[in-house]
Amino acid sequence: MTDAKQDKTSLEERLRRLDEILARMESDDVSLEDALRLFEEGVSHVREAERVLSTAELRVEELLTSGETRPLESDEG
Amino acid sequence: MDDDLSLDLFGDDEPDTEPETEPETPPGEAEGAPQPPGPKVWSVSQVNRAVRGLLEDSVEPLWIGGEVGGWTRSRAGHRYFTLKDDRAQLRCVMFAREAELLPTDPAEGTQVRVFGELALYEARGEYQLVVRRLEGEGAEGLWRLAFEKLRAKLEAEGLLDAQLKRPLPAYPARVGVVTSLEGAALRDIVSVLDRRAPWTRVVVRGTRVQGEGASLEIASAIRALAESGLADVIIVGRGGGSVEDLWAFNEEPVARAMAESPVPVVSAVGHEVDVTISDLVADLRAPTPSAAAEAVVPDSQAVLIGLRRVPGQLGRALRGVSDRRRSLIEGRLASLARTMVRRFGPPRQAMDRAMNRLERATRATAQERRRRLGTVAARLEALSPLATLHRGYSVAHAPDGRILRRVADFPVDTTFELRVLDGTVAAKATGPLRREPGS
Numbered sequence: 001m002t003d004a005k006q007d008k009t010s011l012e013e014r015l016r017r018l019d020e021i022l023a024r025m026e027s028d029d030v031s032l033e034d035a036l037r038l039f040e041e042g043v044s045h046v047r048e049a050e051r052v053l054s055t056a057e058l059r060v061e062e063l064l065t066s067g068e069t070r071p072l073e074s075d076e077g
Numbered sequence: 078m079d080d081d082l083s084l085d086l087f088g089d090d091e092p093d094t095e096p097e098t099e100p101e102t103p104p105g106e107a108e109g110a111p112q113p114p115g116p117k118v119w120s121v122s123q124v125n126r127a128v129r130g131l132l133e134d135s136v137e138p139l140w141i142g143g144e145v146g147g148w149t150r151s152r153a154g155h156r157y158f159t160l161k162d163d164r165a166q167l168r169c170v171m172f173a174r175e176a177e178l179l180p181t182d183p184a185e186g187t188q189v190r191v192f193g194e195l196a197l198y199e200a201r202g203e204y205q206l207v208v209r210r211l212e213g214e215g216a217e218g219l220w221r222l223a224f225e226k227l228r229a230k231l232e233a234e235g236l237l238d239a240q241l242k243r244p245l246p247a248y249p250a251r252v253g254v255v256t257s258l259e260g261a262a263l264r265d266i267v268s269v270l271d272r273r274a275p276w277t278r279v280v281v282r283g284t285r286v287q288g289e290g291a292s293l294e295i296a297s298a299i300r301a302l303a304e305s306g307l308a309d310v311i312i313v314g315r316g317g318g319s320v321e322d323l324w325a326f327n328e329e330p331v332a333r334a335m336a337e338s339p340v341p342v343v344s345a346v347g348h349e350v351d352v353t354i355s356d357l358v359a360d361l362r363a364p365t366p367s368a369a370a371e372a373v374v375p376d377s378q379a380v381l382i383g384l385r386r387v388p389g390q391l392g393r394a395l396r397g398v399s400d401r402r403r404s405l406i407e408g409r410l411a412s413l414a415r416t417m418v419r420r421f422g423p424p425r426q427a428m429d430r431a432m433n434r435l436e437r438a439t440r441a442t443a444q445e446r447r448r449r450l451g452t453v454a455a456r457l458e459a460l461s462p463l464a465t466l467h468r469g470y471s472v473a474h475a476p477d478g479r480i481l482r483r484v485a486d487f488p489v490d491t492t493f494e495l496r497v498l499d500g501t502v503a504a505k506a507t508g509p510l511r512r513e514p515g516s
Contacts, residue, residue: 011276012248012309015380018387025394028401035398042391049384053377056276060267062258063282063305072258072281 011052014045021045122199129197132204138194141167141206142214145183156182160191160206168205169193175209178289180223180324187222188214220320224327227354231329236336236358243341243360245373246309248380251278252373253308253340255298258283262316262345262366269367274374280307286315292328299334299342311338312369313355314345323347326355335359345369472496473504484512 021042061069143160154173159166193208213219256262284298326346335342335358344359345366356362363369473481487506
């Protein structure tokens, strides 16, 4: 609920995409233009993923019978 | 016990003071009727009721050990059986309400211990044990038996196959949890997730985890989470407890819900010594709820270390690409050069040949030009006025350059110039001589 308009790509997708990018760049048939583009994309994923890792806060929600969720306060730290 | 059941024990009882519990009392026998002479005669109902009161009031509920025989189940769900040792037997009944809590029905001959109270069934004059609890002998008894039965069933269906185990997502964004909202298990899971993977969204579906009907609740919680689409992986579990406390996780509904879940399920029940059916069906078995949380998410520190290596890897890969491109282009140029040599021979020869051809061509052109130039010059010469003078003609013209052609152009004393082959002379007309007729 607190994530404003920031990039919704999940960390998992970013890390998976990074694996893809590295594999693609190490393949024989990539053009230099594509490789440059992939490089830039990769760097942006790294930057964004680092930001997520350093600023994220765990969200705990309860799934209600209605199918909706509501934040669950942890009574103890 | 038999010794205590002599009739004089209830000699001063008033046998008919409880009218509500004597449906079998023959209506004709009015209590107030005058007694005929002779010994006091009791009705069968009176005796059975009296014995029943004696039995039920004087014997506290007790545990009895023995072997199960003649186990039957009525339509209403009550269980009837006898408890035996090598010399005697005792009729037992276990009513549906208690019987439903049994992990399984004991097989014929199973050694069990039962807890209950003795009661007398007046209609038949038989006494029996009304069983409240029934446990198999040995460490886990019936539980073990029930466990093995269900395990064999699920195994036969292939639900325990290793090939069915799905890998967990490497970096789940959302972790579903099915457990008690009040339990320590939830707190443990949340604290591990918070420490290791704070980017995670935890979606909890609270449920009872023990007691009657708990397995159905757990199963429907698993389904609700799976259907919500809010979980990439689901942890199902609770903290440690007795075999009985953990029993819900050994029941079929939970096993089925786990097997049907579209996302991987991690079982996290109690301490590691207790293996449950849930553990066997789940895609991964964790010994404790904390261990389950550790298993489903990567450690953020490890992820960060991996991430920091990526830019270097990207750079090396990019350099690799450009190196490969360069050597590819160089390779193509070299092969192009080879093709040229093959077609035109070594460069020096090709050059010589080309020069020879050029020279020949140039020479031929020059001769042709010279030849054509000669004829043109001859024709030009023929047209030149100088050529006419050559033949002996001369041209007269006035000092202003005007050409004098006719007699009329020469009045007497006109001075003019006469252009001859090698120069010009001054002249003067002395008078006309003759005019050609017709001009």
